[in-house]
Amino acid sequence: MTFTIDYDPREEEQNRQNAIYDDLNPAQQEAVLATDGPVLVLAGAGTGKTRVLTTRLAHLLQSNQAFPGQILAVTFTNKAAQEMKQRISNIMGGIAVEGWWLGTFHSLAARMLRAHAGLVGLDSNFTILDADDQVRLCKQLLEENGIDPKKNPPKAVADMISSWKDKGKIPSDVQTNEVGDFANGKMLLLYMQYQQRMKVLNACDFGDLLLHIITILKNPKNSNVLEDYHRRFKYILVDEYQDTNVAQYLWLRLLAKGSNNICCVGDDDQSIYGWRGAEVDNILRFEKDFVGAKTVRLEQNYRSTGHILAAANSVIDNNSDRLGKQLFTDAGDGEKLTVRGLWDGAAEARWVGEEIETLQNKGSSLNQMAVLVRTGFQMREFEERFIQLGLSYRVIGGPRFYERKEIRDALAYLRVVAQENDDLAFERIINTPKRGLGDSTVKTLYQHARAKGISLYAAVKDLTQTEELRPKVRATLMKLIDSFEHWRSLVDTLDQGELATIILDESGYNDMWKADKAPDAPGRLENLKELVSAMADFDSLQQFLEHIALVLENQNNSEGEFITLMTLHAAKGLEYDTVFLPGWEDGLFPSQRSMDESGVKGLEEERRLAYVGITRARKKSFISFVANRRMYGSWVNAIPSRFVDELPEEHIEAQSEMGMMQAGRSAHWDSSGFGQKYQVKPKVKTYDSREQSTVDGEFSSGMRVFHDKFGNGTIVHIDGSKLDINFDQVGQKRVMDSFVQKA
DNA sequence: TGGATTCGCGTTTTT
DNA sequence: CGCGAATCCA
Numbered sequence: 189m190t191f192t193i194d195y196d197p198r199e200e201e202q203n204r205q206n207a208i209y210d211d212l213n214p215a216q217q218e219a220v221l222a223t224d225g226p227v228l229v230l231a232g233a234g235t236g237k238t239r240v241l242t243t244r245l246a247h248l249l250q251s252n253q254a255f256p257g258q259i260l261a262v263t264f265t266n267k268a269a270q271e272m273k274q275r276i277s278n279i280m281g282g283i284a285v286e287g288w289w290l291g292t293f294h295s296l297a298a299r300m301l302r303a304h305a306g307l308v309g310l311d312s313n314f315t316i317l318d319a320d321d322q323v324r325l326c327k328q329l330l331e332e333n334g335i336d337p338k339k340n341p342p343k344a345v346a347d348m349i350s351s352w353k354d355k356g357k358i359p360s361d362v363q364t365n366e367v368g369d370f371a372n373g374k375m376l377l378l379y380m381q382y383q384q385r386m387k388v389l390n391a392c393d394f395g396d397l398l399l400h401i402i403t404i405l406k407n408p409k410n411s412n413v414l415e416d417y418h419r420r421f422k423y424i425l426v427d428e429y430q431d432t433n434v435a436q437y438l439w440l441r442l443l444a445k446g447s448n449n450i451c452c453v454g455d456d457d458q459s460i461y462g463w464r465g466a467e468v469d470n471i472l473r474f475e476k477d478f479v480g481a482k483t484v485r486l487e488q489n490y491r492s493t494g495h496i497l498a499a500a501n502s503v504i505d506n507n508s509d510r511l512g513k514q515l516f517t518d519a520g521d522g523e524k525l526t527v528r529g530l531w532d533g534a535a536e537a538r539w540v541g542e543e544i545e546t547l548q549n550k551g552s553s554l555n556q557m558a559v560l561v562r563t564g565f566q567m568r569e570f571e572e573r574f575i576q577l578g579l580s581y582r583v584i585g586g587p588r589f590y591e592r593k594e595i596r597d598a599l600a601y602l603r604v605v606a607q608e609n610d611d612l613a614f615e616r617i618i619n620t621p622k623r624g625l626g627d628s629t630v631k632t633l634y635q636h637a638r639a640k641g642i643s644l645y646a647a648v649k650d651l652t653q654t655e656e657l658r659p660k661v662r663a664t665l666m667k668l669i670d671s672f673e674h675w676r677s678l679v680d681t682l683d684q685g686e687l688a689t690i691i692l693d694e695s696g697y698n699d700m701w702k703a704d705k706a707p708d709a710p711g712r713l714e715n716l717k718e719l720v721s722a723m724a725d726f727d728s729l730q731q732f733l734e735h736i737a738l739v740l741e742n743q744n745n746s747e748g749e750f751i752t753l754m755t756l757h758a759a760k761g762l763e764y765d766t767v768f769l770p771g772w773e774d775g776l777f778p779s780q781r782s783m784d785e786s787g788v789k790g791l792e793e794e795r796r797l798a799y800v801g802i803t804r805a806r807k808k809s810f811i812s813f814v815a816n817r818r819m820y821g822s823w824v825n826a827i828p829s830r831f832v833d834e835l836p837e838e839h840i841e842a843q844s845e846m847g848m849m850q851a852g853r854s855a856h857w858d859s860s861g862f863g864q865k866y867q868v869k870p871k872v873k874t875y876d877s878r879e880q881s882t883v884d885g886e887f888s889s890g891m892r893v894f895h896d897k898f899g900n901g902t903i904v905h906i907d908g909s910k911l912d913i914n915f916d917q918v919g920q921k922r923v924m925d926s927f928v929q930k931a
Numbered sequence: 932t933g934g935a936t937t938c939g940c941g942t943t944t945t946t
Numbered sequence: 947c948g949c950g951a952a953t954c955c956a
Contacts, residue, residue: 265946294946319945394946431946463944563943585945619932626932738946757944779943797944820941821947938952 212236212243219451219484220244223253223423226444226478227451228471232515233500233803234491234763237453241427242272244451246279248423257287260421260443264428266292266739268761272427289421293436295738297397301404304413308400313607313730315391316737320596321612322346322393329381332638333374340371349379353395354465356402356435359383388643390609398435405442418446428761429454429474433465441477450478456511457504458800460757462786462793471511489515491763491806493522495839499809500802502836507792525802525809527832528843532816533566533771537573540768543810544579544751547766554580554749556765560756560801562777565819566770567753574751584754590736594701594712595719599736601691602684605675606729609643618644621700623664632657645672671695684729688720756797759804767805772798772813773826798831811835 212220219229219240231237245261248254263269269291289296298316305312317325326349327342348370352362359380367375386396405414424444426432429452432440444450452474459468475481489497497517504510530536544557559570567583574581589595597620603613619625637647651657652666675691682690692698698716701709726732752764771777778794786793802809813828 292946460944461946464946565942622933624932628932755944776943781943793944818947932956934954934956936952936954939950941947941949 212240213488215484215486215488216240216243219453219486220247222451222482222484223248223449225448226474226481228429228474228478228481228483229451229453229486230471230483230511230513231453231455231486232489232513233455233458233800234489235486235515236490237455237486238268238271238427238761240486241425241451241453242275242279245272245276245425249276249280254422255287257289258420258422259289259425260296260423261290261425262293262296262427262440263290264292264431265761266295268427269295292738293432293439294394294397297401297439298392298734298738300401300417301392301397304401304404304410307404307407307410307413309387310392310400311390311607313390315389315603315607315610315613316397316734317386317389317391317393317612318737319346319394320591321391322350324612324615325382325385326378329378329385330371333378333381335371335374345371345375345378348375349382350393350395351465352379353393353399354433354435356399356438358399358403388609388641389611390607391612395435398439402435402438402442405439414442415446417443422447422449424450426450426452426454428458430456430459430468430471431461431466432470433461434467434470435465437467437470437473444478448478455513457507457513457796458760460760460793460797460800462789463782468509485513487513487515489517489803490519492517492803493519493807495522495524496802496805496807496809499525499835499839500799502839503795503802503831503834504799506834507795509789509792523808524839524841525811525835526841526843527835528810528812529828530812530814532814533569533818534573536770536812536814537569539812540570540770540810541573541577541579543768545577552765554751557768558752558754558759558762558764558766558804559768559770560754560759560804562756562771562779562797564755566776570753570770574753580748580750581753582750584752585758589715589718592712592715594715597697598688598692598716598719599733601675601695601697602688602729603733604645604672605679605687605691606733608645608672608676611637611644614644617695617697618668621696623668625661625664629657629661645669679729683724684726684732685720685723687729688723692716692720756801760800763804763806765806766808767801767810769798769801769809769811770813771817772811772829772832773817774829775824775826776817777829778831795831795834798829 216236216239219227220243223244229237229240231240241261245259248259249256261269261272263272273288273290291299301308301310301314302312305314323342323346326345327337330337330340330342330345352359352366359376362376362379364376367373371378386392392400404410405417421443424440424447426440431454440450440452452471454471456468456471459466462468475483492500494517497515501515528539530539540559544554547557548554561567561570564585571581571583590599597617600613600616603610604617608614615630618630633644633647633651636651637644640647640650642650648665649669652662652669657665671694675687675694678687678690698713701713701716704712723732726735774780777798778791782790782794784790802811811832813832814826817824817826
């Protein structure tokens with residue numbers, strides 16, 4: 189494999205600096221130079237992790253300890269991989285480098301699996317299914333097994349299967365006590381059926397990429413394959429090690445057994461992917477599994493100023509489950525964090541907008557600012573405000589290009605061309621655009637396919653040879669098959685962009701949108717054009733399909749100045765001068781769901797997320813929370829996050845808008861500011877109809893308030909009970925009477 | 932079969 | 947509130 193990187197001589201000097209070891213502190217040097225044997229680098233936020241890993245790689249090459257292709261460098265995100273490639277290429281003088289093994293777990297595993305697909309009963313041109321395909325497949329399986337998809341959501345089934353795969357478990361590895369009574373206790377059966385279907389579809393999901401390759405490498409029959417990789421990889425480097433799951437760990441361990449030269453860099457305090465199967469325990473296991481492992485700690489933070497680091501340290505200190513690091517900085521105190529309470533989300537967005545403009549007026553660049561939210565829906569309010577203010581912004585991790593309906597449809601056509609067994613893709617477009625093939629036809633086709641154990645596409649071919657279908661339907665299907673055969677014959681002669689254009693025209697898909705008078709139809713046609721031009725960058729159709737399945741990137745960011753808007757998860761590994769952290773309300777952040785599902789563990793992971801958020805800032809962090817947040821079109825009364833309480837006063841500058849917060853005799857903010865320590869407990873009087881008496885209570889997070897258009901007659905749910913509430917809203921003040929309606 | 936309309940429910944986080 | 951899915955009607 190070859191990749192070429194644009195070489196910018198202006199960057200050369202700066203990038204060469206990355207290779208100068210004298211410039212590193214002693215701990216960093218140790219991590220770079222200890223090339224023999226296993227090394228675990230426990231590195232805090234902003235301690236130069238990436239730099240150490242990159243320098244180590246460069247050092248291995250420059251000292252001729254390894255050639256390109258002998259180093260396996262695994263990153264967590266594709267972006268990190270690109271960055272690493274860029275930096276190393278610059279260090280090495282911008283040459284094209286042959287034989288690189290650098291990328292995410294999934295892309296590297298996919299590459300390995302293509303080479304050995306036959307060993308697990310797949311063709312090397314297997315399709316990679318995305319999350320949506322997985323869910324649809326699960327739904328089909330539920331229906332086939334007569335399990336109610338309403339009680340047992342297909343998404344939950346897919347999640348459960350994925351979590352087994354994350355743990356490196358094939359169906360026979362699953363213990364009976366792991367199954368539970370979900371899906372009528374048939375989860376294991378569903379998992380087996382799911383895997384069978386994947387073989388028929390000649391497909392893999394994300395988890396399979398790793399799982400299959402582990403299965404292959406573990407099997408003594410394939411010892412030659414494993415030995416081959418052992419010979420090949422002299423050094424293994426892993427970034428963001430705290431986020432590896434068990435499957436990834438097993439994969440690494442198998443590959444590292446050869447040379448025993450493995451270097452993992454991670455920070456247990458930044459482990460934020462537990463919900464996806466990441467295990468911090470992998471760090472602990474490392475020292476047990478790789479005997480004689482050297483552990484290096486990086487504790488000097490070069491990113492943030494004193495107050496920011498102290499606040500972050502103090503928050504993370506509330507976690508009990510830590511390996512323990514104490515970060516320090518020489519950068520001076522800098523500015524205190526600003527903590528602000530506001531009335532509602534709109535006010536919060538207005539305030540953030542003001543602060544941004546103030547910073548801009550002082551000469552700060554938008555490129556050095558970011559707004560980091562807990563969940564995606566929080567973004568909307570900021571976008572609206574930024575548009576009003578004319579602030580350029582960019583959203584990372586929002587609705588993705590490749591998840592748009594029109595793009596997925598177009599891809600489905602291409603997938604069927606590339607691989608005719610891809611039932612999920614075929615089903616998606618069999619009647620798109622409308623061809624008069626309805627549910628009942630598809631059902632007949634599926635019945636035939638199931639009965640004969642063949643794919644949907646093959647079933648169509650079969651049935652069009654018989655008299656079973658209505659003549660009109662039969663003719664339509666024959667035409668469709670002919671089209672696909674035709675397009676497939678063009679794969680080798682046309683480039684994939686041209687092919688896509690032909691398919692979109694001949695299938696009538698473009699026409700469908702041209703005829704559509706919906707306001708978003710022209711935009712969809714634009715997106716399709718964009719898709720075609722994006723395809724030009726790839727060597728083959730299959731390569732393109734694999735790229736989009738694994739590398740779900742957003743459109744590349746244009747030139748100019750933008751403030752970045754993204755989730756805390758997406759902010760991993762990034763840094764900005766100024767960071768805004770809105771929505772610090774209990775239930776939102778920490779997320780209620782995380783706490784309900786995982787208890788203290790969940791809470792600690794949320795706290796690590798807070799730690800990640802604060803430590804993204806070099807110079808200044810703004811934290812905010814609101815009293816009222818709109819969710820699902822109704823209002824939720826919120827109380828400040830417990831993480832706000834955990835910020836030490838000496839590092840904080842607290843602001844409040846008490847005039848706005850004061851609220852009659854019920855829901856109110858403590859007028860002494862943030863109460864004892866920022867905590868604010870709105871109070872509510874309730875009338876309990878069973879007790880026939882009035883009770884004083886506190887608003888808790890998660891209570892839902894449904895306003896009618898007058899602001900009255902609203903309902904609050906607490907643990908299933910309902911309250912009717914009357915609001916008198918005068919200006920910003922509100923008075924609330926409540927009584928229990930039903931318990 | 933397809934279009935129109937109502938219904939019901941959701942929002943963590945993502946490779 | 948807003949979207950996809952189920953349901954209803956031509």
